[in-house]
Amino acid sequence: MTQLPVSFDDVQTAQHALKGVVHRTPVLENGEVNDLLGGRLLLKAENFQRTGAFKLRGAYYRLLNLTPKQRACGVVSYSSGNHALGLARAAQMLGTSAILVMPSDASTAKMRATQKLGAQIVTFERDTQQSRDVVARTQAETSRIEVPPSAHPQVLAGAGTAALELLEDASALDTVVVPCGGGGLTAASAIVMASGAPSTKVFAAEPELFDDTKRSLVAGKPVPNPVGQRTICDAIMTPIPNDVTFPINLELLAGAVTASDQDIRAAMRFAFEHFKIVCEPGAVAGLAAILNGQIAIKDKVVATVITGGNIDAARFCALIGDKA
Amino acid sequence: MTQLPVSFDDVQTAQHALKGVVHRTPVLENGEVNDLLGGRLLLKAENFQRTGAFKLRGAYYRLLNLTPKQRACGVVSYSSGNHALGLARAAQMLGTSAILVMPSDASTAKMRATQKLGAQIVTFERDTQQSRDVVARTQAETSRIEVPPSAHPQVLAGAGTAALELLEDASALDTVVVPCGGGGLTAASAIVMASGAPSTKVFAAEPELFDDTKRSLVAGKPVPNPVGQRTICDAIMTPIPNDVTFPINLELLAGAVTASDQDIRAAMRFAFEHFKIVCEPGAVAGLAAILNGQIAIKDKVVATVITGGNIDAARFCALIGDKA
Numbered sequence: 216m217t218q219l220p221v222s223f224d225d226v227q228t229a230q231h232a233l234k235g236v237v238h239r240t241p242v243l244e245n246g247e248v249n250d251l252l253g254g255r256l257l258l259k260a261e262n263f264q265r266t267g268a269f270k271l272r273g274a275y276y277r278l279l280n281l282t283p284k285q286r287a288c289g290v291v292s293y294s295s296g297n298h299a300l301g302l303a304r305a306a307q308m309l310g311t312s313a314i315l316v317m318p319s320d321a322s323t324a325k326m327r328a329t330q331k332l333g334a335q336i337v338t339f340e341r342d343t344q345q346s347r348d349v350v351a352r353t354q355a356e357t358s359r360i361e362v363p364p365s366a367h368p369q370v371l372a373g374a375g376t377a378a379l380e381l382l383e384d385a386s387a388l389d390t391v392v393v394p395c396g397g398g399g400l401t402a403a404s405a406i407v408m409a410s411g412a413p414s415t416k417v418f419a420a421e422p423e424l425f426d427d428t429k430r431s432l433v434a435g436k437p438v439p440n441p442v443g444q445r446t447i448c449d450a451i452m453t454p455i456p457n458d459v460t461f462p463i464n465l466e467l468l469a470g471a472v473t474a475s476d477q478d479i480r481a482a483m484r485f486a487f488e489h490f491k492i493v494c495e496p497g498a499v500a501g502l503a504a505i506l507n508g509q510i511a512i513k514d515k516v517v518a519t520v521i522t523g524g525n526i527d528a529a530r531f532c533a534l535i536g537d538k539a
Numbered sequence: 540m541t542q543l544p545v546s547f548d549d550v551q552t553a554q555h556a557l558k559g560v561v562h563r564t565p566v567l568e569n570g571e572v573n574d575l576l577g578g579r580l581l582l583k584a585e586n587f588q589r590t591g592a593f594k595l596r597g598a599y600y601r602l603l604n605l606t607p608k609q610r611a612c613g614v615v616s617y618s619s620g621n622h623a624l625g626l627a628r629a630a631q632m633l634g635t636s637a638i639l640v641m642p643s644d645a646s647t648a649k650m651r652a653t654q655k656l657g658a659q660i661v662t663f664e665r666d667t668q669q670s671r672d673v674v675a676r677t678q679a680e681t682s683r684i685e686v687p688p689s690a691h692p693q694v695l696a697g698a699g700t701a702a703l704e705l706l707e708d709a710s711a712l713d714t715v716v717v718p719c720g721g722g723g724l725t726a727a728s729a730i731v732m733a734s735g736a737p738s739t740k741v742f743a744a745e746p747e748l749f750d751d752t753k754r755s756l757v758a759g760k761p762v763p764n765p766v767g768q769r770t771i772c773d774a775i776m777t778p779i780p781n782d783v784t785f786p787i788n789l790e791l792l793a794g795a796v797t798a799s800d801q802d803i804r805a806a807m808r809f810a811f812e813h814f815k816i817v818c819e820p821g822a823v824a825g826l827a828a829i830l831n832g833q834i835a836i837k838d839k840v841v842a843t844v845i846t847g848g849n850i851d852a853a854r855f856c857a858l859i860g861d862k863a
Binding site: 265536 | 562565567568569570571586587589590591628808811812814815816817818848852853855856859860
């Protein structure tokens with residue numbers, strides 16, 4: 216086994232550091248749903264996390280570990296929105312500033328909320344520009360520190376605290392399914408389970424048209440998604456697995472599963488009806504893969520992370536309202 | 540102090556009996572909301588309870604305490620929907636049958652779900668018939684046992700377990716605000732706080748046009764609501780305080796507050812945006828009275844029970860979608 220960049224101990228250290236900063240979110244379960252599915256379904260509700268997504272965990276922890284001098288330089292990152300919100304809030308709480316590089320088609324609700332937290336937004340064109348080039352340019356111009364959404368060990372250790380809480384609050388987990396964009400929460404969850412519950416299988420769940428991790432696991436190396444495709448899962452619409460998270464996922468994951476946008480909408484409705492929770496599309500990729508049958512749940516205990524709930528009312532209603 | 544029909548010990552006994560049957564629902568809190576309000580807001584999320592509302596607690600506990608012979612007779616009750624769901628499910632779990640007397644304008648989602656749980660529905664006209672007459676007739680015809688939505692000590696003891704969990708999970712509560720229809724959860728919460736946290740003030744929260752408890756507390760005796768009025772809060776649209784819950788509320792409550800239907804919609808939107816949860820209108824009467832300023836929260840710890848989340852997607856979206 217290769218030496219991984221993040222250990223179980225690192226996640227425990229992060230958990231200690233984040234105490235009182237991030238919310239310990241509940242693990243939801245419903246008796247009637249379990250009867251329906253023939254197994255136990257657990258939802259780690261990170262849509263209840265401060266700023267509406269798990270991302271605050273990694274962003275805050277990374278910022279906390281900067282030296283005062285580094286922190287004073289301010290931070291910069293790419294994000295489709297949830298990491299933007301987490302990083303903007305962390306910057307605000309720790310007395311520094313953030314610039315966020317966001318795709319021009321990012322959720323308007325997420326953009327507005329990011330600005331409201333005092334961060335500056337720089338947009339780029341998803342199909343013709345690389346986010347990393349825009350971040351690099353901004354970084355060079357301003358000497359800000361980059362806090363990537365997933366490709367940093369401290370960001371992963373922070374994200375892993377969600378999985379660590381799940382491990383502490385649930386027992387006898389057969390399977391954990393994690394919505395996967397950049398692969399950070401997936402990798403961090405795999406690290407936590409590999410040490411804390413080695414028999415628990417961890418799967419990445421991706422949108423059908425953004426299954427880069429699935430194909431990359433098969434190929435044994437990062438393979439990109441074709442340019443120009445779209446999914447309603449704005450939070451996990453990533454071009455290619457990155458160099459920090461992919462080696463971990465290749466080493467530790469049991470596999471990857473997918474969900475169509477139709478499956479995603481059905482899962483959002485399921486969460487609305489049975490769990491009374493508001494999920495954004497990307498947050499239910501794991502739930503959708505359980506409901507569409509790609510993840511077996513009969514006679515098993517299966518958990519998935521509901522990664523976020525940042526969606527405005529009009530968009531939410533458009534997605535859950537029409538059963539077509 | 541008059542001898543109350545339910546004691547703190549009764550609620551503890553009920554809690555023991557309901558273990559493994561009802562879900563221990565989480566108490567939700569959000570750091571950004573607290574910053575916004577200048578105090579701590581806690582939501583006891585009974586919309587996550589099995590069958591989508593706190594009512595299963597009281598219904599199941601009452602059924603559990605029937606003799607086998609009584610239980611075999613089946614049960615009957617009035618309900619606008621949430622007690623119907625709780626009682627239907629409890630009957631199903633304990634191997635008996637339920638007839639529910641529901642107003643003809645009850646939520647279609649609640650009616651459908653009640654039937655799906657195997658219960659039979661008898662409808663009545665809200666403005667021209669008394670639910671109690673219809674229940675009495677059904678009871679006489681069938682020898683079924685009546686399990687009222689609130690007017691029975693064991694139903695109250697069961698409902699009180701929600702407040703007992705809140706007491707165990709939250710500390711230093713200044714105020715608890717409870718949505719109030721028949722007044723059962725309000726009375727049960729007041730009993731729990733009077734013993735467990737005597738300095739905590741308990742308020743009833745009612746729809747502006749169904750403020751019978753508020754006016755009755757002033758009058759010192761049950762005063763009815765005018766016939767023919769409506770509110771979007773279908774779960775707490777009751778005609779008059781009842782003889783079991785009102786004496787308790789008169790003895791123990793700090794007061795009653797109200798919310799307009801517009802306040803209720805704003806509170807549903809607030810819960811959607813900041814807590815990512817689905818609430819039915821009646822469930823946010825307490826939250827609405829906090830947000831409309833009738834309950835002080837600055838520098839305080841204020842909890843409210845989100846009593847249920849049984850609302851279909853179309854209705855939910857109609858209520859939160861239009862900001863008029």
